[in-house]
Amino acid sequence: MDKSCINVGILGWGTVGTGVSKILVNQNSLISKNSYVQLSLKKIVKRTLPATRVGIELPTDCLTDDPSDVVDNPEIDIVVELIGGVSGAYSLISRAIQNGKHVVTANKALLAEHGSELFQLAQKHKVSLNFEASTAGGIPIIKTLQESFTANQIQSIYGIVNGTCNYMLTEMHERGVDFADILSDAQEKGYAEADPTLDVEGIDAAQKLTLLIALAYGVNIPVNQFHVEGITDISQKEIQYARELGYVIKLLAIAKLTDDNRVEARVHPTLLPERSLLANVGGAYNAVCVVGSAVGPTLFYGQGAGEMPTASAVVADIIDAAKSIQRGVSSPISHAWLENSQTANSICPIDDIETRYYLRFVVIDRPGVLASIGSILGNCNISISSVIQKEPHCTETVSLMMLTHKAKEKDMKSALEQIYTLEVVKGDAKLIRIEEEAAF
Amino acid sequence: MDKSCINVGILGWGTVGTGVSKILVNQNSLISKNSYVQLSLKKIVKRTLPATRVGIELPTDCLTDDPSDVVDNPEIDIVVELIGGVSGAYSLISRAIQNGKHVVTANKALLAEHGSELFQLAQKHKVSLNFEASTAGGIPIIKTLQESFTANQIQSIYGIVNGTCNYMLTEMHERGVDFADILSDAQEKGYAEADPTLDVEGIDAAQKLTLLIALAYGVNIPVNQFHVEGITDISQKEIQYARELGYVIKLLAIAKLTDDNRVEARVHPTLLPERSLLANVGGAYNAVCVVGSAVGPTLFYGQGAGEMPTASAVVADIIDAAKSIQRGVSSPISHAWLENSQTANSICPIDDIETRYYLRFVVIDRPGVLASIGSILGNCNISISSVIQKEPHCTETVSLMMLTHKAKEKDMKSALEQIYTLEVVKGDAKLIRIEEEAAF
Numbered sequence: 001m002d003k004s005c006i007n008v009g010i011l012g013w014g015t016v017g018t019g020v021s022k023i024l025v026n027q028n029s030l031i032s033k034n035s036y037v038q039l040s041l042k043k044i045v046k047r048t049l050p051a052t053r054v055g056i057e058l059p060t061d062c063l064t065d066d067p068s069d070v071v072d073n074p075e076i077d078i079v080v081e082l083i084g085g086v087s088g089a090y091s092l093i094s095r096a097i098q099n100g101k102h103v104v105t106a107n108k109a110l111l112a113e114h115g116s117e118l119f120q121l122a123q124k125h126k127v128s129l130n131f132e133a134s135t136a137g138g139i140p141i142i143k144t145l146q147e148s149f150t151a152n153q154i155q156s157i158y159g160i161v162n163g164t165c166n167y168m169l170t171e172m173h174e175r176g177v178d179f180a181d182i183l184s185d186a187q188e189k190g191y192a193e194a195d196p197t198l199d200v201e202g203i204d205a206a207q208k209l210t211l212l213i214a215l216a217y218g219v220n221i222p223v224n225q226f227h228v229e230g231i232t233d234i235s236q237k238e239i240q241y242a243r244e245l246g247y248v249i250k251l252l253a254i255a256k257l258t259d260d261n262r263v264e265a266r267v268h269p270t271l272l273p274e275r276s277l278l279a280n281v282g283g284a285y286n287a288v289c290v291v292g293s294a295v296g297p298t299l300f301y302g303q304g305a306g307e308m309p310t311a312s313a314v315v316a317d318i319i320d321a322a323k324s325i326q327r328g329v330s331s332p333i334s335h336a337w338l339e340n341s342q343t344a345n346s347i348c349p350i351d352d353i354e355t356r357y358y359l360r361f362v363v364i365d366r367p368g369v370l371a372s373i374g375s376i377l378g379n380c381n382i383s384i385s386s387v388i389q390k391e392p393h394c395t396e397t398v399s400l401m402m403l404t405h406k407a408k409e410k411d412m413k414s415a416l417e418q419i420y421t422l423e424v425v426k427g428d429a430k431l432i433r434i435e436e437e438a439a440f
Numbered sequence: 441m442d443k444s445c446i447n448v449g450i451l452g453w454g455t456v457g458t459g460v461s462k463i464l465v466n467q468n469s470l471i472s473k474n475s476y477v478q479l480s481l482k483k484i485v486k487r488t489l490p491a492t493r494v495g496i497e498l499p500t501d502c503l504t505d506d507p508s509d510v511v512d513n514p515e516i517d518i519v520v521e522l523i524g525g526v527s528g529a530y531s532l533i534s535r536a537i538q539n540g541k542h543v544v545t546a547n548k549a550l551l552a553e554h555g556s557e558l559f560q561l562a563q564k565h566k567v568s569l570n571f572e573a574s575t576a577g578g579i580p581i582i583k584t585l586q587e588s589f590t591a592n593q594i595q596s597i598y599g600i601v602n603g604t605c606n607y608m609l610t611e612m613h614e615r616g617v618d619f620a621d622i623l624s625d626a627q628e629k630g631y632a633e634a635d636p637t638l639d640v641e642g643i644d645a646a647q648k649l650t651l652l653i654a655l656a657y658g659v660n661i662p663v664n665q666f667h668v669e670g671i672t673d674i675s676q677k678e679i680q681y682a683r684e685l686g687y688v689i690k691l692l693a694i695a696k697l698t699d700d701n702r703v704e705a706r707v708h709p710t711l712l713p714e715r716s717l718l719a720n721v722g723g724a725y726n727a728v729c730v731v732g733s734a735v736g737p738t739l740f741y742g743q744g745a746g747e748m749p750t751a752s753a754v755v756a757d758i759i760d761a762a763k764s765i766q767r768g769v770s771s772p773i774s775h776a777w778l779e780n781s782q783t784a785n786s787i788c789p790i791d792d793i794e795t796r797y798y799l800r801f802v803v804i805d806r807p808g809v810l811a812s813i814g815s816i817l818g819n820c821n822i823s824i825s826s827v828i829q830k831e832p833h834c835t836e837t838v839s840l841m842m843l844t845h846k847a848k849e850k851d852m853k854s855a856l857e858q859i860y861t862l863e864v865v866k867g868d869a870k871l872i873r874i875e876e877e878a879a880f
Binding site: 019023027030031033034035132138139140143144147148149150151152153218275277280281292293294295296297298299300301302303306308309311312313315316319320327328329440 | 459463467470471473474475572578579580583584587588589590591592593658715717720721725732733734735736737738739740741742743746748749751752753755756759760767768769
């Protein structure tokens, strides 16, 4: 099939859909100059009509409220799914694939849950299922893992992949404000949703980590099978103490290949040395560090969300699919979720990881407290690298901060259980893991 | 043509060639897991035989001293050129292309000089000519510009693309050593060649900039047609004064699209705000910032040279070519150097650029000197943003540092000509351009 013009249909005309339509309509000649493909935006599905958007004039009859005008339309070559959600998107994408259409999606939640089925379906129907925009917005991290680092065994991935959390942590670090205040500020500015749970609880980052792990290791680890911890417990105190110790707190999505060929997967707040590149990724930006066996440490930085950055990735995916159609070949299918691409054996549970820790205990200011805690840690093979005790301010309790050397998570859990039985220790410790290895 | 195994021949078994052979032989099953292609290393051409390398055992009869065993060998599907230099490489690559072979090269000097002819030849013979390793080593910046940012008009590129210079400037900044000392240190460590001219004079960076500009703007600007300035004039004094002012000096390769659709191209030492990401790219690492119309600011960081990082990019190119062969289609040809992909009109000469400047004058310590210099600058439309004068140390001259607001380069030249006629000014000023816009 040698088609001179490739027809595109979009499901959903929200923020990203609007950006994609702007590029396809307003930048059409730029696209053909850049990549020698001729794209035509034929249909956009929007649930409630009529609708208009500033900065874009759609072709006549482009808008429709019926998804089958896209997924069942013989004229459409490429279906772009931007409605979000899982079940509705799943059934529309499946139908589009069964109708022989190439699909582009930005839907990480869908792929994290149904990636395997959808990629197998796409393979069966010899169409592509591109998803660059699903992770880290405009940053081409999916293509990099799929095409540029193919000569590498991926050793580790450290990602700042949630712009909302990074915006909030950056503001907390730079302006000294507290979590609750910055959350309402982020909501006002549109950086956080009315219900911020998916972002601040780390779930969005975990879904993206699932995709990165599938690409890097060929294993499919559902979000509920690894440690996911958000930023809701990070107070201004932790930000300040971390800063005094020379660290910045970031929400990281982390994947590592262990020596015994298991995959470590976790999302949690992390202390990073303040001069490292990742620590200096500020505001709503994203960055992903990938360490490969041949290429060594790399970092990819850019906007992880927003109308035009995400649209940039979606349109690149559309162009890739269009090139395959024009060349008359079935597109390269992503092998990430297909069984025989596995390069790792199984998941490494959080208890088995080894890392450095920041700990803050609230203790009664009494002689011997440090000795008691230190002795329990020592008995659990945890060695302290530095301690700070803050003078009390008219209270009888003080904050006792410690950084540890590398220790096993299960030893830490067992030590904390014992420490919590001490009468002088008030409440649970604040525990934040440290990642020196991500420090480049 | 559906081939189950793709045969590879390598021209040159130096540092990068050794890395490529290691990956092809030792990591063969990883490659087929990662990308579903079966590669076989058939021949390596090395001028003097016999030869061995630590860490790799080649297949029998693999080594040869005759290039035609690769470029004219009907068994070979993909030719990897890693001999460097221009004329010999040009003729071997041309012959390989004419023989219908796909070509992978890391040779920026060759492409900067003969890119147009070679890409036209490759297009004519329907083969690919991949060159990811030519710029910024393991960082996939070529693929990103060619495939991921196709929905963008590229607005600017700021690259730290010469690891030798970046290593030297980093050491000068961090250890306070002078240029000459660090050059011999870099030579001892293998970061700098015996003849370091290509690196320290900025020519290597300029060749890479030529490639990036061809990809971003579809125009071919030879190295001798834009401003290229190396780091040989950067003394410890400039490093220290820059630091006092809150800046770090980096050698940057810069390209920008001007408002009137011309391309600014230049390579020179640049002051960057010390907290910016680019300023924190240390040692022999490379980083490229790309600002796109849709994606906004992005940064790509990694090792720009060395055996395995460069081999990572070469092998990714080999795999891309192999996939095309397996799918039975002619590979996507890079359109960068083909005439009708132009998105910019012409080159913007350095006289027309506008930037901020760091200036250091050596002047006689006498009243009225600052006024004389300031008045000439003012008359040339150059406004001073800050001034530092250093106390003299037993000499009658003092250093007078200034940062200017944005000014036109031609106004600066004219101002300096007038300033040099002042009796109180000794020798030429040190002039370093400042790039605040690259500061993210």
